[in-house]
Amino acid sequence: MISGYGIDMGTGNLKIFDRSTGKVVNEKNTIAIVDGDRMYAYGDEAYSMYEKAPDTIQVSFPIINGVIADFDNMQTMLLEILENRMGAKLKGADIVIAVPNDITEVEKKAFYDMFAKTKIKARSIRLCEKPLADAMGMDIDITEPTGVMVVDMGADTTEISVISLGGLVISNLLPYGGNRLDDSIVTYLKRKFNLVIGRKTAKSLKENIGSALKGQGTSMTIVGRDVVSGLPIEMSIDSQVVYEGIRDELNNLATNIKMILEKVPPELAKDIVHSGIYITGGGSNIADIAEFFSGVTNIKMNVSEYGEETVARGLDKVLSDEKFHRFGYTMKSRIFS
Numbered sequence: 090m091i092s093g094y095g096i097d098m099g100t101g102n103l104k105i106f107d108r109s110t111g112k113v114v115n116e117k118n119t120i121a122i123v124d125g126d127r128m129y130a131y132g133d134e135a136y137s138m139y140e141k142a143p144d145t146i147q148v149s150f151p152i153i154n155g156v157i158a159d160f161d162n163m164q165t166m167l168l169e170i171l172e173n174r175m176g177a178k179l180k181g182a183d184i185v186i187a188v189p190n191d192i193t194e195v196e197k198k199a200f201y202d203m204f205a206k207t208k209i210k211a212r213s214i215r216l217c218e219k220p221l222a223d224a225m226g227m228d229i230d231i232t233e234p235t236g237v238m239v240v241d242m243g244a245d246t247t248e249i250s251v252i253s254l255g256g257l258v259i260s261n262l263l264p265y266g267g268n269r270l271d272d273s274i275v276t277y278l279k280r281k282f283n284l285v286i287g288r289k290t291a292k293s294l295k296e297n298i299g300s301a302l303k304g305q306g307t308s309m310t311i312v313g314r315d316v317v318s319g320l321p322i323e324m325s326i327d328s329q330v331v332y333e334g335i336r337d338e339l340n341n342l343a344t345n346i347k348m349i350l351e352k353v354p355p356e357l358a359k360d361i362v363h364s365g366i367y368i369t370g371g372g373s374n375i376a377d378i379a380e381f382f383s384g385v386t387n388i389k390m391n392v393s394e395y396g397e398e399t400v401a402r403g404l405d406k407v408l409s410d411e412k413f414h415r416f417g418y419t420m421k422s423r424i425f426s
C-alpha cells in the first residue's frame with residue numbers, strides 16, 4: 090500500500106491521519122522557542138509550558154484564525170512529528186492537507202508549500218476544502234444532489250457551510266471558536282469573584298463542567314489569584330457559573346447559524362430540515378450543544394462522534410476511496426485552469 094497522510098492543521102490541535110495504521114495522531118499545535126528562533130519543544134509538550142514558561146521561552150501557536158502565521162516553525166514541527174514520532178515514509182507518499190474554504194489563494198498556497206517547499210519527494214500533494222472533509226468524515230456522500238449543512242466548532246474558528254453535489258454552496262469562516270469561550274470564562278470569573286485565572290484553567294472548566302443549556306449541577310476546584318489580596322486562592326466553581334460565562338458567546342454562534350440558514354436556497358433548506366444539521370470540531374463536545382442549537386433553529390442536530398478528528402478522517406476518504414479522490418486538488422491545476 091502506498092503510504093498516505095491526511096493533515097488537518099488546526100489552531101488548537103494538529104491532527105494527522107496515517108493510512109498505514111488507520112489512526113489519527115492528535116497533538117496540540119503549539120511550539121516553544123528559545124533564543125528567538127530555536128525550537129525547544131513542540132506539540133503537547135510545548136502546550137504544557139503555556140502560561141508557565143519564563144521570559145526566555147516563548148510558547149506560541151503557528152496557526153492563527155485558521156491560517157498559517159508562522160510558516161517555518163509550523164513546517165519544522167510537522168516534519169518532526171511525521172518523521173520522528175510517527176516514522177512516516179514521506180518519500181513517494183500521497184499527502185492531502187485540509188484548508189478552510191473562506192481564505193485567500195495565497196493563504197491556501199502556504200498550506201501546499203508546507204510540503205512542496207521541502208526536499209521530500211512525495212508522490213502527490215493535494216489540498217481539500219475543510220468543510221468537505223468534515224462531511225466525508227461524518228460518512229456523508231457529498232456527491233449527492235442533497236443539501237448538507239456542517240458546523241465545525243474549532244479553537245479559533247467556526248466554519249459554517251452548506252454543501253451540495255460535491256461543492257460548497259455557502260461557506261462562512263467566523264474568526265472565533267473555543268478559545269473565545271475560554272476568554273469569556275476568564276473575564277466572567279474576574280468580574281464575579283475578583284478571581285484571575287489562566288486560559289488553560291478556563292479551558293479545563295469549559296471542557297469538564299461547561300454546558301450549552303444550563304449548569305449540570307457539578308463543580309470543579311481551581312486555583313486563581315484573588316485580585317483584592319493579590320494571593321493565590323483555591324475556589325470551587327459551579328457549572329452554572331461556567332455556563333453563565335459562555336452563554337453570550339454561544340448565543341452569538343446560534344445567531345450566526347440562523348443567519349446562514351436564512352440564506353440557504355429553499356430546495357436545499359428542505360434537505361437540511363429533513364436530515365438535520367451536522368455539528369463537529371472539538372467544540373461540539375460541549376454538553377447539551379445539540380439541544381441548545383435545536384432549540385434556537387427548530388432543526389435536529391447530528392453531533393459527530395469524533396469531534397476534533399472528523400476532518401482528518403474525511404481526508405482518508407480522499408486518499409483511499411476512488412469516489413472521493415477528486416476532492417483533493419493540486420494548487421497548480423486550481424490557479425491555472
Ligand SMILES: Nc1ncnc2c1ncn2[C@@H]1O[C@H](COP(=O)(O)OP(=O)(O)OP(=O)(O)O)[C@@H](O)[C@H]1O
Binds near residue numbers: 267292375
Ligand atoms: N469537552 C469539550 N467541551 C467543550 N469544548 C471542547 C471539549 N473538548 C474540546 N473542546 C474544544 O475544542 C477546541 C479544539 O477543537 P479542534 O481540534 O476541532 O480545533 P482546531 O481544529 O484546532 O481549531 P480550528 O478549526 O479553529 O483551526 C478547543 O477550543 C477545545 O477547548
Ligand SMILES: [Mg+2]
Binds near residue numbers: 099
Ligand atoms: Mg479545525
